[in-house]
Amino acid sequence: MEPNRQSDWVARSLRSVWHPCTQMQHHAQGDNHVPLIPVSHGRGAWLYDHEGRRYLDAISSWWVNLFGHANPRINAALKDQLDRLEHAMLAGFTHEPVIQLSERLAALTGHQLGHAFYASDGASAVEIALKMSFHSWRNNGRGDKQEFVCLKGSYHGETIGALAVTDVALFKDAYGPLLRATQTVMSPDARQAAEGETAQDVARRAAADVERLFNERGDKIAAIIIEPLVQCATGMAMHDPLYLRLVRDLCDRHSVHLILDEIAVGCGRTGTFFACEQAGVWPDFLCLSKGISGGYLPLSLVLSREEVYQAFYSNDVTRGFLHSHSYTGNPLACRAALATLDIFEEDNVLVNNRARAGRLGKALAPLAGHERIRNARNRGMIWAFDAVGVDSAFSRRYFAEATRQELLLRPIGSTIYLMPPYILDDEEIDGLAARTLAVFEATLAGQGG
Ligand SMILES: Cc1ncc(COP(=O)(O)O)c(C=O)c1O
Numbered sequence: 001m002e003p004n005r006q007s008d009w010v011a012r013s014l015r016s017v018w019h020p021c022t023q024m025q026h027h028a029q030g031d032n033h034v035p036l037i038p039v040s041h042g043r044g045a046w047l048y049d050h051e052g053r054r055y056l057d058a059i060s061s062w063w064v065n066l067f068g069h070a071n072p073r074i075n076a077a078l079k080d081q082l083d084r085l086e087h088a089m090l091a092g093f094t095h096e097p098v099i100q101l102s103e104r105l106a107a108l109t110g111h112q113l114g115h116a117f118y119a120s121d122g123a124s125a126v127e128i129a130l131k132m133s134f135h136s137w138r139n140n141g142r143g144d145k146q147e148f149v150c151l152k153g154s155y156h157g158e159t160i161g162a163l164a165v166t167d168v169a170l171f172k173d174a175y176g177p178l179l180r181a182t183q184t185v186m187s188p189d190a191r192q193a194a195e196g197e198t199a200q201d202v203a204r205r206a207a208a209d210v211e212r213l214f215n216e217r218g219d220k221i222a223a224i225i226i227e228p229l230v231q232c233a234t235g236m237a238m239h240d241p242l243y244l245r246l247v248r249d250l251c252d253r254h255s256v257h258l259i260l261d262e263i264a265v266g267c268g269r270t271g272t273f274f275a276c277e278q279a280g281v282w283p284d285f286l287c288l289s290k291g292i293s294g295g296y297l298p299l300s301l302v303l304s305r306e307e308v309y310q311a312f313y314s315n316d317v318t319r320g321f322l323h324s325h326s327y328t329g330n331p332l333a334c335r336a337a338l339a340t341l342d343i344f345e346e347d348n349v350l351v352n353n354r355a356r357a358g359r360l361g362k363a364l365a366p367l368a369g370h371e372r373i374r375n376a377r378n379r380g381m382i383w384a385f386d387a388v389g390v391d392s393a394f395s396r397r398y399f400a401e402a403t404r405q406e407l408l409l410r411p412i413g414s415t416i417y418l419m420p421p422y423i424l425d426d427e428e429i430d431g432l433a434a435r436t437l438a439v440f441e442a443t444l445a446g447q448g449g
Pocket residue numbers: 121122123124126155156157158227232233261262263264265289290
């Protein structure tokens with residue numbers, strides 16, 4: 001067996017690795033075959049396989065990468081950190097990277113939120129926010145507030161608690177008996193606008209649904225969890241910021257916590273560092289992960305309000321938040337995050353992304369106007385397009401065709417979306433838009449229409 005042959009890596013991976021969110025049989029040869037691509041290395045916006053083929057990472061490797069693969073500045077920070085401290089437990093000990101990161105994140109919220117509590121994956125941050133919400137009510141003598149509310153189509157992760165506040169049947173149904181019952185309210189998805197209705201009208205209707213529920217059982221509800229501005233995993237459903245203002249107000253009036261899950265939409269994806277800035281509101285808990293480490297290392301965290309922190313601050317150990325993960329606040333991950341925040345500041349990223357988004361938006365106009373596309377939409381550095389008249393294998397066939405055209409793009413159902421890293425040059429932007437359309441047309445032709 002020749003070492004490093006592409007097909008060998010595929011065969012070995014299929015024998016030994018159970019790939020995430022995958023029906024493994026789809027990797028077997030056959031009609032519905034989905035390619036498995038062994039990545040040899042990455043550089044900038046591109047991933048390279050072992051045969052020298054490259055793939056433009058148009059979805060930032062599951063929405064984590066911000067400044068390209070093998071970014072020299074993040075690499076340098078990590079190499080420096082490696083020689084200082086790779087890891088130390090965070091109970092009873094602390095270290096520079098975790099302190100600096102916590103201070104800088106609090107400052108980014110104008111010190112509305114702070115007391116960063118760390119974990120590794122997004123779902124763990126959601127678990128922490130849910131537990132903290134319930135426990136802080138309990139510490140304040142409101143142990144009867146035990147229920148959580150989520151939006152229709154919401155996605156907050158795959159662990160048992162996070163899945164309970166997720167509303168994607170494909171991920172949730174099999175585990176129904178294991179999950180806590182959750183209240184689900186209308187999504188503010190602007191695509192639901194009736195004739196003559198605006199996105200703000202939909203936001204008002206959706207907020208009225210929250211009000212109805214809070215009026216009925218607000219005294220039993222601990223928190224509502226929302227992915228602000230874009231519900232990503234359900235297919236990039238976008239809503240008006242007004243919705244967040246209305247819900248914030250309802251939460252204040254009914255004493256319900258607002259948890260904002262900015263795991264996917266944070267770190268500049270929607271145009272501002274935090275999505276909630278566009279609504280001018282702050283939650284009681286803000287969950288962050290994915291892009292915060294630049295897409296380098298697993299890092300997640302929850303920022304919370306002072307009142308929440310105070311609810312746990314006591315002589316009594318059982319009133320404390322006794323949650324932990326072994327790698328909480330890992331110094332390497334925190335250092336990658338600090339290097340990421342440095343790039344935001346030094347390169348004026350949020351401002352420069354506006355120009356990038358303007359160019360990509362223009363370049364995508366032919367796709368937006370395609371006769372088989374509806375609901376072309378954009379917020380910051382996220383674009384989405386709903387394909388009509390496509391079959392249930394559309395997403396898999398589009399992905400396979402995209403890999404043939406040097407593109408990493410995986411539609412969600414019939415929604416084609418782009419969430420690229422913030423480093424594309426003009427040539428890459430134009431090439432990305434042209435290929436997204438070309439792959440769409442080839443996929444349609446492959447389905448016979
Ligand atoms: C909004 C949102 N919340 C939570 C998660 C879960 O994060 P992780 O996959 O890191 O557990 C995701 C992952 O895609 C997400 O998009």
